[in-house]
Every structure is written in structure tokens, then in C-alpha cells.
Amino acid sequence: MKKSLLLLLLFMLAIPVWILAQPKGLSHAVFDQLLKKHVAENGQVNYKGFIKDSTTLNTYLKQLSSNPAQTTWPVNEQLAYWINAYNAYTIQLIIRHYPLKSIKDIGSKIKIPFVNTPWDLKFIRLGQTTYDLNNIEHDILRKKFNEPRIHFAIVCASVSCPRLLNQAYTAAQLDQQLEAQTRAFINDPNRNKITANQVQLSAIFNWFTGDFTKKGSLTDFINKYAKVKIKPGAKITFMDYNWNLNE
Secondary structure (H helix, E strand, O other): OHHHHHHHHHHHHHOOHHHHOOOOOOOOHHHHHHHHHHEOOOOOEOHHHHHHOHHHHHHHHHHHHHOOOOOOOOHHHHHHHHHHHHHHHHHHHHHHHOOOOEOOHHHHHOOOOOOOOHHHOOOEEEOOEEEOHHHHHHHHHHHHOOOHHHHHOOOOOEOOOOOOOOOOOOOOOHHHHHHHHHHHHHOOOOOOEEOOOEEEEOOHHHHOHHHHOOOOOHHHHHHHHOOOOOOOOOEEEEOOOOOEEOO
């Protein structure tokens, strides 16, 4: 018996710390099923469908709330959690105020002091902390992770946003998913118009230039993914943003 206990102890000590830090009981499968059901390949969202399945969506949100991301989790596990949380709570925000022409219309409906936009509305309860969408995007995803590709994964329910992926983000597939989303967004002629000598880029590249230029120029980042490569000295301008609902 003592020998068995000793062997068990040695085995436990040999388990890598990252395995012990894995989230327990957290799965994005429910959200994945909803996205597959209500989001088209081009990213258009069936918000009426989400309204019909709001009970299921709320079940997933409760899972997120009762399993808040921990810094002890592997980085990809944390990133998948926060990206999915941003997108899922954005959907909840839209269906709460549906029908809408734009997410920005919610701002005019908010009657809370110092809350002027939907991104400032603190309605996201995760563990013991209440967040707004700006907290997740700027204070967590942008501040704590050196990952510019998140800008093509989180979606603000608008036409000019990146397409909403019709599957949940997972740690195992995260790098592949972020690469595909970035490549698809940059090469989408509705969001970026790229020629060798003249470029019209999404306003996202203007708003968050610093996130894309930590390891080189903005052109360097674009050229890593663009089918048409931008020449040095090419004229770069930024497109107007279409805030109409992505449905």
C-alpha cells in the first residue's frame, strides 16, 4: 500500500504544471453549435435565430460566468475564452435591443450616467467582476496579450467588422483560426482595396496602428497576408466604416 501511494505521489509530481492549470468543466461546444446554426459562411448573423435560442445562449454565458479565465491557464486557453466571451456577449447585447439598424443605436437608448456607447455598458458578469465590452477588448485582449490578430476575431456586429466566425474559438485551433480570419479579412475587397501602389485599408488599421507595427511597419503586416503585395512608398488611405448591423 505504501509503495502504491509513493508511486502515485511521484506520478503527480511529474505532471506538468500547465496540465494542472487547465480549466475544469469549461467547454465552448454550446456556443459552437449556436454559431454553426445562426451564422453564415460570410459572417452574416441571424439574430432572430439567436433570439429563439436565447435560453441556450444564456446557458453558455452562465458557463463563462462561473468559469472566469485564470492567468494560470495556457495562453491560448485564455485567448479563446476572452474572444468567445466578447462575441457571445455582443450577440446578447444585440438581441436584447433587437430590431436595430446599428449597434450604435443602443447608445441612444442607454439612460445611465457616464455611459454613452454600448461598449461602455457594464453588463458582463464573469466570476465576481463586471465588465463592459471595452474592458475585454482594451484592458484584457489588447493590453495583456501581444496578439494583433485578435482584431479579426472579435466582432462588433457591424458590416465593416471582420466576419463573425461560424465556430467557437478553441485553444487547440486558435492559431489556425486567427491566421484564417486575418488572411480572409485583409484579402476581402469589401473591407480592404489593395494594389501594389495604392491601398485603401479598413479603419481598424488606422484605429489600432500601434498593435500592428510592433514588429515592423503596417505595410509589413499587411504583406504577410495579402495576395497582392504593397510596394514601398505606396499611398495608404483608410475607408469609412459601415456600422450597419451584420445581418
